[in-house]
Amino acid sequence: MDEVLNFIIAAYPDDTLKELIQIKLSLDKTGTVQVSVSNAGPPVHLDRIPRFEPSAPTESNLDGLWYFLAKNFVDHLEFRNLGMDGWQAVLERRLSAASFEPRKADSEGSIDEEIAQFEVRPGRHDDAAELVDLTYDTYGYSYTGPDFYHPSNLSHHLASGEIVSIVATADGVIVGNTSISYPPETPCCAYLGALMVKRSYRRSKAIELMISETVAPAIGNRP
Template structure:
């Protein structure tokens, strides 16, 4: 959940921001001591921005985004003040002791009181500072290992035959959903928030997820399946699927998927999409069965995949296939397809049944400055840069963002989304030569209901042979990416 505050570059704004930050930290689950430390870091950052980024502070503003997940909190401060290089302002203890020179002390405090401190230079778009702190609600990893070591191996037994019905989930189902997750996975499910009924209830009340629950005629919860609407577009991700082990092989999962597709259409969603792991083809086969089309292959997308029954540790971050199911018919949309990827993008559109009119770029006008959003997934060590507008500074802005991520985050992969309905995309793609990006796939309706070309930059070594892709077209995409990766290596 994001909370956004727009404050003036005025010293009078510092105390109210810090008071809010402290209360917010406590509400997010930090202890009083950790909340105080994080608030101190926030205070240092906001103070430095207000005092030094805007020498002429009249009518200048700072945007603050307070972002919360179950496992961490993050403050994102965005401003368009004077250029700044943090490497030029490092703290020197000897200068502080001997000369009273405390330059860089504020940045040192920020780094000590947070788990991650990231600076992103976005050129004419300004600068971005990100402060992150882990929230240790409980040590889920210890619980996972404990449950694995204590759980005896049980012989497989025949599933219990049962009559059941499927209905849409409501906040009242929250506790049963948490119990279903535990009974099926104990503490090995990767989405930790599903162990907390209050968290589930909150997301259902806020319509942050839509889904169905399966119950026996006696009212026992047997299965749960949900789709998660994207905040910036009218599509939803298929995820959070579970069937109680005693009631599998009775068509419950398939029937829930059918109901989910109906729910998506009833809510007028443009499409459903899934990220099917390539460690084995089971989830890919399920998606194919219901008409999903593979549109991309995201290499090294997640570190956080746990599979029961796999004794050996998977030797690299897990890649995922993007599967998409359009839910509505569309009028032909104008798209500008780069020549390099014209054929594979056109075939992807055809397989999806999405009507397009390919256009050629003719004398487009760049925006005054580039505009790009950055999403960082700290736990998976990946980032996604979403381009909104191209300016003359596009390549330099992108290079600065990449350098910041590579120097500070040590990512597995960096993804880049380019708008296909923007006339500038084909020629701007040529500006990316030498930056190490290769094809990832088509991301239809992924941002602001528009289609995007997703590229990827692989930042660590991996083995393509371990990436198991099921569908024929998915294998075609994999082959295309493999060839391009080989040429760029």
């Protein structure tokens, strides 16, 4: 990948918005990794790439060293002409000891609400990292509160009281959260965030407990 990307980037004549690189990686059930690199840079002419000869290297064929290294490291390397969509470099390599299992469905491994023991408490500034993980687990990168993707920002807002969180924990691990934000520019308004619950706890009573705590009259000692 290093050699191929260096070749592609070095070939760009200038910086334009069209010159974008997209990288996709896939792993199939046979343990073969495929990496595709798509770009809108100049056309690739393999017949113009010098053929590097390791037994007799010369200044004239040294420019082909990258292709020699890339091609001999992977099981398959090719450049595909995508027409008006540019070019795509495809690299494939079979892993010697691939070990992976498909993820279980969300419904599998759910926590029985009769077994789970929850504690509901106010969120603390040192909960920020766990809350960021919970945000991703619940919403991916679609949650509307950007601070919930930056632990340092979230920690600051929790410490200052600009964000008040109610978290549900199970065995000391945060499994649910609901938050209220108090932006300093609108001191008379508060904004209730969407609920977050770890996948395996979505059939439990964690949501009910957090809602009950959220509507309490003295949440976070804020009016």
